[in-house]
Amino acid sequence: MIITLFKVSMRIERDQDVVPFRNRVKEYAVKIKMGIVNQTKLITAASELVRNMLKYAKGGEALIEIVTQGRYNGVRLSFKDQGSGISDIDLAMKDGYSTEKSLGLGLPGAKRLVDDFNIISNVGHGTTVVVIKWANG
Amino acid sequence: MERIPILKMGQVLLVTIQIDLYDRLALSLESDLVQMVKKTSAKGVLIDISAVSIVDSFLGRIFGNIASMCKILDAETVVVGMQPAVAITLIELGLPLTGVHTALDVEKGMILLNSNIETDVDTTDDLNEDDNYAF
Numbered sequence: 001m002i003i004t005l006f007k008v009s010m011r012i013e014r015d016q017d018v019v020p021f022r023n024r025v026k027e028y029a030v031k032i033k034m035g036i037v038n039q040t041k042l043i044t045a046a047s048e049l050v051r052n053m054l055k056y057a058k059g060g061e062a063l064i065e066i067v068t069q070g071r072y073n074g075v076r077l078s079f080k081d082q083g084s085g086i087s088d089i090d091l092a093m094k095d096g097y098s099t100e101k102s103l104g105l106g107l108p109g110a111k112r113l114v115d116d117f118n119i120i121s122n123v124g125h126g127t128t129v130v131v132i133k134w135a136n137g
Numbered sequence: 138m139e140r141i142p143i144l145k146m147g148q149v150l151l152v153t154i155q156i157d158l159y160d161r162l163a164l165s166l167e168s169d170l171v172q173m174v175k176k177t178s179a180k181g182v183l184i185d186i187s188a189v190s191i192v193d194s195f196l197g198r199i200f201g202n203i204a205s206m207c208k209i210l211d212a213e214t215v216v217v218g219m220q221p222a223v224a225i226t227l228i229e230l231g232l233p234l235t236g237v238h239t240a241l242d243v244e245k246g247m248i249l250l251n252s253n254i255e256t257d258v259d260t261t262d263d264l265n266e267d268d269n270y271a272f
Binding site: 015019037047051095108 | 192198222226
């Protein structure tokens with residue numbers, strides 16, 4: 001069972017919100033003594049997901065949590081937007097697929113950088129992405 | 138508006154990124170750099186990212202763009218000082234930074250750029266000599 005020890009939520013509306021959000025994620029990763037490589041992976045994944053939210057849904061809500069499962073501590077990030085949703089998630093998770101002029105690495109790349117990756121999308125209602133990175137994962 | 142300073146050192150433009158770039162700042166660096174290459178006829182661009190803790194796909198693409206744009210304007214780009222954790226993350230993300238030269242630190246980057254600039258001069262000299270032979 002995963003227990004939340006601490007949580008904070010941030011509104012993401014402009015591209016200037018990305019750096020402060022990343023700094024908060026780093027702060028919590030440092031708090032649970034996550035190693036520098038895992039920290040970098042987590043923050044990079046966070047950056048990709050937050051950027052997706054800005055680009056496709058004009059922003060949304062980002063939740064940072066410190067979670068614990070047994071002996072393991074981790075950071076869980078949830079990104080919730082009210083955008084148009086993703087009609088074909090399998091396609092969106094493919095490397096190099098993008099509906100915008102980007103590299104199409106955001107979702108599949110972020111998935112490779114974290115330990116747990118979940119995406120739920122309702123067309124017309126929005127998308128929620130939840131990722132977990134364990135401190136020693 | 139905030140800007141990343143671009144320093145001219147001989148034929149090389151030197152950029153040291155000391156802060157985490159947000160998108161608009163990265164985009165203005167891209168256009169400033171390309172314009173500076175034209176204005177100063179620089180032969181090389183050296184970007185020091187030793188203080189950058191995160192390179193995501195957006196920033197990676199900016200580096201790639203800068204390298205390609207400068208290449209068309211006859212200038213080589215070298216990205217130096219990448220932190221090991223950033224290199225690991227970039228590869229797992231799936232962004233191998235193709236087309237961008239890299240070096241461990243500013244000193245090695247300068248050596249790389251200068252050797253490129255010198256070989257360029259050498260080849261031009263050779264061509265001129267060939268021309269003379271033809272006449």
